[in-house]
Amino acid sequence: MAFYTVSNVENLRICVVMVGLPARGKSFIAQKIVRYLSWLSIKAKCFNVGNYRRKAGSGHPDAEFFDFNNKAAFKIRQKAAEAAAYDMMKWYEEENGVVAILDGTNTTRERRDWILKICRERAIEPMFLESWSDDTDMILRNISDVKTSSPDYEGVDPDVATSDFLERIAKYEQVYEPLDREKDKNLTYVKLINVAQEVVINRIQTYLESRVVFYVMNLHIRPRCIWLSRHGESVYNVEKKIGGDSCLSERGFQYAKKLPELVKQSAGDADLTIWTSTLIRTQQTAQDLPYKQLQWKALDELDAGVCDGMTYEEIEEKYPGDFKARDENKYEYRYPGGESYRDVVIRLEPIIMELERQENILIVTHQAVLRCIYAYFMNVPQEESPWMSIPLHTLIKLEPKAYGTEVTKIKANIPAVSTYKEKGTSRVGESTQDGTKYQNFLLSIPESKR
Numbered sequence: 517m518a519f520y521t522v523s524n525v526e527n528l529r530i531c532v533v534m535v536g537l538p539a540r541g542k543s544f545i546a547q548k549i550v551r552y553l554s555w556l557s558i559k560a561k562c563f564n565v566g567n568y569r570r571k572a573g574s575g576h577p578d579a580e581f582f583d584f585n586n587k588a589a590f591k592i593r594q595k596a597a598e599a600a601a602y603d604m605m606k607w608y609e610e611e612n613g614v615v616a617i618l619d620g621t622n623t624t625r626e627r628r629d630w631i632l633k634i635c636r637e638r639a640i641e642p643m644f645l646e647s648w649s650d651d652t653d654m655i656l657r658n659i660s661d662v663k664t665s666s667p668d669y670e671g672v673d674p675d676v677a678t679s680d681f682l683e684r685i686a687k688y689e690q691v692y693e694p695l696d697r698e699k700d701k702n703l704t705y706v707k708l709i710n711v712a713q714e715v716v717i718n719r720i721q722t723y724l725e726s727r728v729v730f731y732v733m734n735l736h737i738r739p740r741c742i743w744l745s746r747h748g749e750s751v752y753n754v755e756k757k758i759g760g761d762s763c764l765s766e767r768g769f770q771y772a773k774k775l776p777e778l779v780k781q782s783a784g785d786a787d788l789t790i791w792t793s794t795l796i797r798t799q800q801t802a803q804d805l806p807y808k809q810l811q812w813k814a815l816d817e818l819d820a821g822v823c824d825g826m827t828y829e830e831i832e833e834k835y836p837g838d839f840k841a842r843d844e845n846k847y848e849y850r851y852p853g854g855e856s857y858r859d860v861v862i863r864l865e866p867i868i869m870e871l872e873r874q875e876n877i878l879i880v881t882h883q884a885v886l887r888c889i890y891a892y893f894m895n896v897p898q899e900e901s902p903w904m905s906i907p908l909h910t911l912i913k914l915e916p917k918a919y920g921t922e923v924t925k926i927k928a929n930i931p932a933v934s935t936y937k938e939k940g941t942s943r944v945g946e947s948t949q950d951g952t953k954y955q956n957f958l959l960s961i962p963e964s965k966r
């Protein structure tokens with residue numbers, strides 16, 4: 517609960533300095549840390565030195581540009597690092613930033629000493645995060661991602677890009693000074709060896725640093741999918757009541773019957789594990805799925821406190837002030853005796869951590885909980901996440917990729933009520949909007965992939 521407050525109270529500012537040769541997954545890790553911290557409402561931002569180099573006009577350099585004996589190019593690269601550091605410092609000051617990630621190779625001790633100095637001068641805690649790898653398969657996979665996604669190789673023949681990139685790596689190898697137990701013993705650092713096969717940590721001093729370390733220790737890059745589904749339509753959904761622990765409606769049971777087929781279509785023969793909440797409606801929805809099942813209390817629906825079992829119309833009538841306050845700030849609003857979306861995010865943190873460690877998982881849970889989980893994977897700002905549309909009787913497939921998450925939406929074609937309540941009304945399901953923005957986003961997935 518205190519995660520984000522601690523950093524504010526201590527007025528702590530951290531700079532995570534990425535270290536490592538190209539194609540070691542540094543940007544992937546950096547982006548994930550930003551997404552995780554932002555989800556926990558900790559102000560975080562990534563400053564990618566490569567982007568500053570490209571902005572300075574060195575967009576399509578060949579490997580020679582990265583030769584450390586090439587003085588003119590070296591100067592350009594140092595200037596790009598300075599520009600990134602300058603913007604980063606400005607961000608701490610002007611936007612009250614808490615965790616910045618300086619994403620570059622930072623392969624030499626000279627470069628790292630310079631970063632250390634500028635951080636210390638401004639009372640910012642530097643934490644070095646090195647990704648070291650000799651796993652050729654992983655490196656080749658990363659190279660393949662880079663050539664398809666890096667602006668440096670836009671329009672370049674893939675074979676030419678690969679050999680140029682390998683040459684670039686070789687240039688860095690000539691000067692690379694990995695973090696060293698003896699020489700760097702006074703630094704705060706984490707060294708990930710072959711992702712998290714082995715992790716060396718040194719001088720981790722604050723709670724926030726330890727959270728980042730724990731998070732990166734749980735990451736893996738094996739391909740896998742996560743499926744999300746709300747429970748089938750429940751009796752309470754039909755009666756427009758919130759909360760409770762009711763059974764499925766007849767149409768809800770039809771969805772439960774059809775779900776194994778939908779999952780099979782999407783997952784094929786892959787093995788997966790089902791996570792449900794402890795409430796009857798999710799258990800009934802998952803009852804015919806032929807996979808291992810686990811129940812999590814943390815996946816239970818947002819607790820509506822004194823409003824549990826009421827319709828939105830009854831809430832508006834009995835607690836008009838609360839009804840309005842929730843519409844005004846749905847993320848922060850906490851039902852009397854119940855929870856807010858922020859509370860749900862905090863209790864979901866162990867779920868997210870475990871999800872990062874796991875492979876194929878299907879989560880059958882509730883409207884509010886799914887919004888929070890979806891927001892984590894899709895980087896949806898927290899103030900917007902409670903307003904997303906997550907319809908009933910729809911299976912959502914998330915495929916984490918190196919540069920984001922791909923979404924596919926699979927409709928069961930079994931009618932259900934809409935439980936979507938728009939701002940400013942107490943009626944559900946009458947809107948034509950129904951979370952249009954995110955609806956459109958899901959629908960932007962090509963038909964063949966839905």
Ligand SMILES: O=P(O)(O)OC[C@H]1O[C@@](CO)(OP(=O)(O)O)[C@@H](O)[C@@H]1O
Binds near residue numbers: 750753818881882935
């Ligand atoms: O935050 P809002 O939009 O009220 O949505 C959460 C609500 O969704 C509901 C349905 O209205 O979820 P669920 O179908 O899982 O029961 C309520 O129980 C819950 O209070």
